[in-house]
Amino acid sequence: GFNWQVAVPLVARFGLHQRAVGLGQLLGALGFGALAAALFATASPRATQRRLVVSGLGLAAALVSLGLAPSVLLAAVLLFAGGVFGVLASVSANTLLQTLSPPALRGRIMALYVLLVAGTTPIGAFLLGELASWLGAGRAVVVFGAATGVGILAAVAARYRWHASAAPSAAS
Numbered sequence: 001g002f003n004w005q006v007a008v009p010l011v012a013r014f015g016l017h018q019r020a021v022g023l024g025q026l027l028g029a030l031g032f033g034a035l036a037a038a039l040f041a042t043a044s045p046r047a048t049q050r051r052l053v054v055s056g057l058g059l060a061a062a063l064v065s066l067g068l069a070p071s072v073l074l075a076a077v078l079l080f081a082g083g084v085f086g087v088l089a090s091v092s093a094n095t096l097l098q099t100l101s102p103p104a105l106r107g108r109i110m111a112l113y114v115l116l117v118a119g120t121t122p123i124g125a126f127l128l129g130e131l132a133s134w135l136g137a138g139r140a141v142v143v144f145g146a147a148t149g150v151g152i153l154a155a156v157a158a159r160y161r162w163h164a165s166a167a168p169s170a171a172s
Contacts, residue, residue: 001059001148002086002117004030006125007066008079010137016072029076033083041088047095055092056152058085063145067138090117 008030012023041047062082069075094113101109124144132140 001056001063001144002090002121003124003128003144004082004086006128006132007063007141007144010128010132011066011069011075011141014132014137015067015069015141016075018072022072025072026076026079030079030083033080033085034087035083036080037084037087037091040084041091047092047099049092049096052089052092052096053152053156055085055088057149059089060145060149060152063148064142065145067141067143067145069138 004027008026009023012018012026016022018026059082062078062085066075066078066082069078094110097109097113098106128140128144131143134140135143
């Protein structure tokens with residue numbers, strides 16, 4: 001869900017037929033959303049798993065909608081929302097990992113987190129570009145947004161399943 005450096009230029013150029021100024025406006029909207037979320041996150045008392053899930057699903061919805069956006073104005077609004085949800089998801093994940101990790105493992109856990117976020121983004125960028133060459137820019141962004149949402153829902157389902165299996169049964 002964090003391949004803005006590929007998704008926004010694709011949508012701007014091939015979906016909305018914009019050049020440099022239009023791309024700059026769209027990226028500016030994304031940046032303003034990220035700034036708004038950062039200010040909110042600093043004033044917020046704590047990160048929660050609920051905020052992580054909701055903001056992740058919001059990010060997925062913003063991406064799907066961006067791929068379908070028929071106008072620059074709507075795309076800018078969706079990118080503002082994407083900036084908000086993306087930063088809130090990132091801050092929430094980072095904070096929760098650090099606060100819930102045992103101190104002896106915190107560095108290793110954060111190293112894995114950074115590897116997964118920063119290390120897989122170029123792979124996702126390549127895949128998004130390839131998919132866009134096959135399906136078109138808008139459809140590729142829709143697929144990536146849907147995959148983000150499905151991944152989040154799968155993680156939530158796995159977490160609930162794990163907690164349900166770890167809970168003591170009523171028969172024992």
